[in-house]
Amino acid sequence: MGQTLSEKILSQKAGRQVRAGEVVSVxxxxxxxxxxxxxxxxxxxxxxxxxxASPEKVVIILDHVVPAASEKHALNHKIIREFVKEQGxxxxxxxxxxxxHQVFSEKGFALPGLLVVxxxxxxxxxxxxxxxxxxxGRTETASVWxxxxxxxxxxxxxxxxxxxxxxxxxxxxxLILRLIGDLGAEGxxxxxxxxxxxxxxxxxxxxxxxxxxxxxxxxxxxxxxxPDELCxxxxxxxxxxxxxxxxxxxxxxxxxVYHYNLFEVEPCVACPHSVDNVKPVSAVAxxxxxxxxxxTCTNGRVEDLEVAARILKKKRVSPGVRLLVLPASRDVYxxxxxxxxxxxxxxxxxxxxxPGCGPCLGAHMGILAPGEVALSTANRNFxxxxxxxxxxxxxxxxxxxAASTIEGRITDPRGYL
Amino acid sequence: xxxxxxxYGDNINTDVIFPGKYTYTLMPxxxxxxxxxxxxxxxxxxxxxxxxxxxxxxxxxCGSSREQAGSCLKAAGVQAVIAKSFAxxxxxxxxNLGLPVIQCEAVVDALETGDEAEVDLGAGLVKxxxxxxxxxxxxxxxxxxxxxxxxIPYTRQKLKEKGLLK
Ligand code: SF4
Numbered sequence: 001m002g003q004t005l006s007e008k009i010l011s012q013k014a015g016r017q018v019r020a021g022e023v024v025s026v027x028x029x030x031x032x033x034x035x036x037x038x039x040x041x042x043x044x045x046x047x048x049x050x051x052x053a054s055p056e057k058v059v060i061i062l063d064h065v066v067p068a069a070s071e072k073h074a075l076n077h078k079i080i081r082e083f084v085k086e087q088g089x090x091x092x093x094x095x096x097x098x099x100x101h102q103v104f105s106e107k108g109f110a111l112p113g114l115l116v117v118x119x120x121x122x123x124x125x126x127x128x129x130x131x132x133x134x135x136x137g138r139t140e141t142a143s144v145w146x147x148x149x150x151x152x153x154x155x156x157x158x159x160x161x162x163x164x165x166x167x168x169x170x171x172x173x174x175l176i177l178r179l180i181g182d183l184g185a186e187g188x189x190x191x192x193x194x195x196x197x198x199x200x201x202x203x204x205x206x207x208x209x210x211x212x213x214x215x216x217x218x219x220x221x222x223x224x225x226x227p228d229e230l231c232x233x234x235x236x237x238x239x240x241x242x243x244x245x246x247x248x249x250x251x252x253x254x255x256x257v258y259h260y261n262l263f264e265v266e267p268c269v270a271c272p273h274s275v276d277n278v279k280p281v282s283a284v285a286x287x288x289x290x291x292x293x294x295x296t297c298t299n300g301r302v303e304d305l306e307v308a309a310r311i312l313k314k315k316r317v318s319p320g321v322r323l324l325v326l327p328a329s330r331d332v333y334x335x336x337x338x339x340x341x342x343x344x345x346x347x348x349x350x351x352x353x354x355p356g357c358g359p360c361l362g363a364h365m366g367i368l369a370p371g372e373v374a375l376s377t378a379n380r381n382f383x384x385x386x387x388x389x390x391x392x393x394x395x396x397x398x399x400x401x402a403a404s405t406i407e408g409r410i411t412d413p414r415g416y417l
Numbered sequence: 418x419x420x421x422x423x424x425y426g427d428n429i430n431t432d433v434i435f436p437g438k439y440t441y442t443l444m445p446x447x448x449x450x451x452x453x454x455x456x457x458x459x460x461x462x463x464x465x466x467x468x469x470x471x472x473x474x475x476x477x478x479c480g481s482s483r484e485q486a487g488s489c490l491k492a493a494g495v496q497a498v499i500a501k502s503f504a505x506x507x508x509x510x511x512x513n514l515g516l517p518v519i520q521c522e523a524v525v526d527a528l529e530t531g532d533e534a535e536v537d538l539g540a541g542l543v544k545x546x547x548x549x550x551x552x553x554x555x556x557x558x559x560x561x562x563x564x565x566x567x568x569i570p571y572t573r574q575k576l577k578e579k580g581l582l583k
Contacts, residue, residue, distance in 0.1 A: 025558035047572050048582055137506075139513060143572040151558050153508070186479060190505040221505060 002249025004157045005224055006192040009132040009246050013115050020156040020253070027148050029241075030057050030109050032118030033141055034100045035064035038076045040119060041083050043142035052087050053148035059091040060084060061103050066095035066356040069364035098329025098355035101125040101213065101297040106331050108238035112227040112245035117141070117150055122297055122379065127212035127224030128205060129231055130245055134222050155192040155221045156255040157248075158183075162199035164263040169414035171307070172207035173299055173377065173397035176214045177268040179260070181278025189219035191255065194248065199262050200225060205234055206301040213298050214379050217275040267412055269375075270395040273383040281400055287410040288320075289394075290372040292401050295326025295353070296360045299377035299398050305336045308402035309344040311416045317349035318408030324366050325350045326358040348405075362386040368393075375401050375410060419544075420468035420496050422532040423461060424525075425454075427474035431486040431507065433457040434478065439485070446492035453489040467494030470534045472525055474500065477518075478507025487511040497536040499543065501525050512559055515567035519543065521552040538563060 003011065004020075011018045013026035033040055037060050044052075052058060060080060068074035077095070084092045097103045101122055104110055110126035116133040117123065119141040126133035136150060144150045160179060166172070180187075193215045195208070203211075208225050215223025225231070227245045235243070267281040294300070294308050305327065317323045325345050327333040333355050336342045342352055353359075359366030360378045367387035368374055374386055374393045381393035396404075399413035406416070433456040435449065454461040454471075471490060477500035478486060487510045490498065497517035511518040517538060527547045528534060534545040541554030555563070565571035576582035 021553050023556045023559050025556055043569070047569060047576070049576060137509065137513065139568055140509070143568050146572050147575060149558070151512070151556065151562070186476060186504070189476065189479075189502070190508070219505060 001253055002251040004192065004248045004252040004254070005130065005194065005226065005246050006132055006155055006157060006222060007252070008248075009113060009115055010152065010154050012246075018154050020154050022154045023151055024154060025149055025151045026115060028057065028117045028144065028150055029114040030059050030116045031141065031144050032059045032061070032100060032104055032116065032120065032123060034061050034120060035073075035076060035080070036119055036138055037083070038079045039138050040141045040145065041079060043139055044145050047142060047146050049146045052089075052145045055087050055089050056091075057148070058089050058145065059104060059109055060089065061093040061097055061100035062095045063098060063100045063103070063356045064361060065363045066354070095356070096330055098327070098332065099297040099300065099357055102300065102328035102332065105129065105209070106238065106329055108235065108240040111235055111239055111241070111243040112231065113243050117144060121216050122213050124216045124220060124223050125209050125213040125297060127215070127222050128208040129235055130224060130227035132222055132224070135216065153190070155190055157192040157194055157252070158188050159194045159196060159254045159257045161197035161257060161259045162195060162262060163197055163259065164199055164261040165202050166262045166265060169399055169417045170265055170267055171397040171399055172203055172210045174268045175260070175262065175265050176211045177270055177278045177395065178265055180214065180218045180270070180276050181268065183218050185217060185274060185276040186219045188215065190221055191219075193218070193220045193223040194254075195223065195225050201228065201230070204303055205231060206303045209301070210298055217379055267397060267400050267414065269400065269410065270381055272381055272392040272394065275379070275381060275395065281396070281410060281412045284394070284410050285412055287394070288373060289375045289404055289409060290321065291366060291368060291374040292321055292323045292405045293326065293359055293366065293374065293376040293378065294398050294401050295324070295328060295358060296376075296378040297328060298379040300326055300328030300332065302332055302335050302341070304377065304398040305332070305341045305345065308398045309341040311399060311402040311413060312348035312350075312406065313344050315348055315406050317405045320408050321405050322366070323348070323350040323405045324353055324359060326353045327355050329355050359386055375404050377401055418468045418496070419533045419535045420470050421466065422528045422530055422534050423458070423465070423469060423471050424528060424530045425457060425471070425473045427501075428476045428479055429457065429473050430479045434486040435489045444485075446488060449485055449489040450492035453493045462493065465493045465495065468496045469494065470496050470536070471498045472500070472528050472534075473498065474525060475502045477503050478511070479504040484510050484514060487514045487516045491516040499524050499534070499536075512562055513568040515563055515565065517563050519552050521550055524550040524552075
């Protein structure tokens with residue numbers, strides 16, 4: 001019997017044929033961490049080793065609270081900068097860079113066939129490029145720094161066969177929300193999720209990243225698209241190292257296969273307080289919103305800002321609404337700036353924030369007050385995530401968020417495109 | 418060493434394994450053991466003996482990522498948790514803490530509270546009064562982590578063997 005992409009990559013790394021269910025000890029190609037590097041450094045010191053095993057594999061990107069929001073955060077960053085210097089780490093990105101997952105991808109670390117571990121649950125994002133990318137804990141990250149080894153269980157795979165095409169005004173965010181709603185927040189627990197089928201070619205790389213990013217919200221260990229021409233062209237120009245694309249065999253074993261016709265997907269919203277509480281926009285249309293966020297590692301790329309700008313062109317954000325726009329990276333910021341997207345959003349009344357995680361995790365730059373309702377393009381709407389425990393977070397596509405800011409309540413974007 | 422089986426159902430979440438109200442206080446392991454499974458089986462903590470085995474259905478350890486949900490069972494002396502399936506983060510945390518977690522449907526179906534079981538990690542075998550059951554063996558490295566008592570001691574030990582740490 002053939003192997004899935006995950007089985008193949010882990011077999012290569014383990015140096016033997018492995019199957020779903022086995023546990024392997026492997027050496028990753030890259031190890032990502034962010035502001036939590038300070039905590040990892042502490043654990044690493046506890047091990048007692050002086051030098052990292054493979055400094056060239058370590059990628060540190062400061063993004064969670066940038067620029068530092070308090071003295072505590074500033075000290076955190078300082079500890080990390082000093083460690084980077086002490087260890088001579090070549091891949092360090094300071095506060096100007098953007099959200100780790102976007103920067104990691106743009107800078108050519110997320111490559112087909114590679115094995116990446118990251119101390120962030122949305123490390124799954126890199127599967128958009130055919131990478132086996134998985135989130136691990138802080139303690140584990142310290143141990144990988146020290147030993148260049150991590151243990152992983154080879155996951156079973158759930159396959160989504162995507163057919164048809166998304167209708168205008170419907171985005172890949174709506175599709176992944178629909179899948180999470182159908183499968184549940186634990187529906188893919190410990191599993192790999194493969195997105196395939198004839199519709200994949202019609203999804204941009206940015207749109208694919210939305211889906212692999214949010215695969216984590218159905219419990220998946222990793223999510224991926226097999227690298228196609230579009231992907232290979234994009235990565236070849238920026239690759240930090242050689243790579244070899246890996247594909248699932250035709251006779252690979254899947255635990256389950258689900259078919260979806262993209263024509264049937266409607267704009268969706270994840271309602272408070274869980275990501276699998278998914279409803280069609282029509283079911284919650286009219287809900288008053290106070291804050292809107294377009295950005296984050298889920299939906300802060302140029303195509304996301306662009307669709308928002310198209311909707312908001314020559315329009316005004318409703319007086320009761322604060323629209324925060326958070327480009328995912330410095331590169332995204334630059335492109336949105338030179339193409340006039342940011343100007344359009346600015347003219348509509350948006351506050352443009354610097355690239356980073358910003359208000360996504362409720363640490364700074366747009367905290368919610370009790371009773372307030374936010375509509376966000378992020379990936380999590382857990383209680384208290386963006387500030388007050390008594391606030392309400394709805395998740396939607398950038399198109400839905402943009403259209404809703406005009407009306408001041410949750411709105412179907414299809415009337416605006 | 419054979420231990421007594423404590424059997425529970427599906428979707429045992431981390432809140433009933435270790436209540437959230439204790440998570441933001443620093444607690445030594447012995448103290449954590451006193452609250453193990455508190456909201457699921459109030460008898461467990463006072464009656465559990467070193468070497469006992471927790472057996473459960475699907476999705477054991479779902480919910481939050483709190484590591485105490487593993488530490489409290491380990492501190493209570495639980496030899497292993499055997500379940501039909503584990504929530505992903507629970508599984509990783511448990512191994513990294515040195516608590517053996519074994520996925521094996523047949524054992525779970527066969528055993529009831531009060532039965533006896535013993536786990537042989539190296540052989541991939543659960544020996545019980547209802548017969549022996551095989552499970553896919555762990556890799557040498559995972560067995561190593563479990564035997565060392567968790568990931569950090571294991572890492573230290575491995576680095577010492579390689580002469581990288583004194
Ligand atoms: S943008 Fe939000 S979800 Fe993404 S890495 Fe930052 S905090 Fe996490």
